[in-house]
Amino acid sequence: MASSYSQLKWWKSHFTSDRYSHPQIPDLSGKIAIVTGANTGLGYATTVALAGNGARVFLACRSKQRALDAIENAKKEIQKNYPQLIGEPQLEFLELDLNSMTKCRDAARAFLAKDLPLHILVCNSGIMFSPYELSADGIEAQFAVNHLGHFVFTTELLPKIKQSQPSRIVVLSSIGHENPVPSGIDFDTLNDEFKSNSINRYGRSKLANVLFANALARRVSKEQVYVNVAHPGYVSTELIRHSKALGGVVLDKLIQVMTKLIAMSPRKGALTQLYLATSPEIEEQDIRGRYFIPIAIEIEPSAFARDEELQEKLWTFSEKLYKEKVKSTN
Numbered sequence: 001m002a003s004s005y006s007q008l009k010w011w012k013s014h015f016t017s018d019r020y021s022h023p024q025i026p027d028l029s030g031k032i033a034i035v036t037g038a039n040t041g042l043g044y045a046t047t048v049a050l051a052g053n054g055a056r057v058f059l060a061c062r063s064k065q066r067a068l069d070a071i072e073n074a075k076k077e078i079q080k081n082y083p084q085l086i087g088e089p090q091l092e093f094l095e096l097d098l099n100s101m102t103k104c105r106d107a108a109r110a111f112l113a114k115d116l117p118l119h120i121l122v123c124n125s126g127i128m129f130s131p132y133e134l135s136a137d138g139i140e141a142q143f144a145v146n147h148l149g150h151f152v153f154t155t156e157l158l159p160k161i162k163q164s165q166p167s168r169i170v171v172l173s174s175i176g177h178e179n180p181v182p183s184g185i186d187f188d189t190l191n192d193e194f195k196s197n198s199i200n201r202y203g204r205s206k207l208a209n210v211l212f213a214n215a216l217a218r219r220v221s222k223e224q225v226y227v228n229v230a231h232p233g234y235v236s237t238e239l240i241r242h243s244k245a246l247g248g249v250v251l252d253k254l255i256q257v258m259t260k261l262i263a264m265s266p267r268k269g270a271l272t273q274l275y276l277a278t279s280p281e282i283e284e285q286d287i288r289g290r291y292f293i294p295i296a297i298e299i300e301p302s303a304f305a306r307d308e309e310l311q312e313k314l315w316t317f318s319e320k321l322y323k324e325k326v327k328s329t330n
Contacts, residue, residue, distance in 0.1 A: 020271050020274065029054035032056045033277070040070065041266050043124040045269070047074060048074050049267075059092070060107060064093055095110070098150065100149075101137050105326060111157065121168070122170045123154060129199060131198065132193045134191065137325040138191070140191050140196075142198075143190060143204060145205075146202075158220075162220065167226070168228075169216065172232060173210045185204060212314060214305070215314065215315045218311075231292070232270065232294065275292070291305070
């Protein structure tokens, strides 16, 4: 049920000029942002660009040490490449483990306890093609980390995001969303190892990202909260680390060679999500619930992703899982 229209438009994008660049990012002084998975790859590049243009950025990561190392590296990079920034870059660690819904709730509450506004949330972190395993809540790991963790974290933060409007929520997906399991989301057999493989489990989780973003966009359609989806493209990041387990040494070598030859740098790959997080066009043109590919080019996602009934079914399923797995505390 993948959209051939979407795939055609994706290929045409290779011949379309980039629609956003780093010099186009406006002054973000006074803005507060959270970037998940901010210690490496696209998340790190997004963090540098946001903080380099004046935003106060919280690096939402599982490892405190890796986040602190990233903060030190980011400060040096910003001081070198963003001479227009007045004062020290504002970068802080926020502990977030997307493998656990309880810890996602706790991370959101830890931020809320700071009593700060939240203008930009970039749901960047994810895993790809990882071997089959279950999350801390007993949910297939790619679905749990890529979708459920962000679902909990975002919905817990949503009241503050509404209070801080105009505000942005950027959800990272992938063209991989066009290759999920045959039914799109197999709610009844989600945890059955033999009903899926690592590739379509990834596609399923990325489809869930688009479905969630569209359902959320409808829920805030009367607010100045702009929810959109980015497919960053083929970027050289740590996401390819499971390629050997997926296809053996030969495939691993092939992917490494292709990555060196044609993959974008994280700095360039981050531009589509930075466009959605920072461009004045988003508010001026009321862009919400839309899907963008590199660099800042809008196309339609797959037919599954546009299915409002499936969007609502996923939302209900995710809420139910959250209530079942996490003991509600005040």
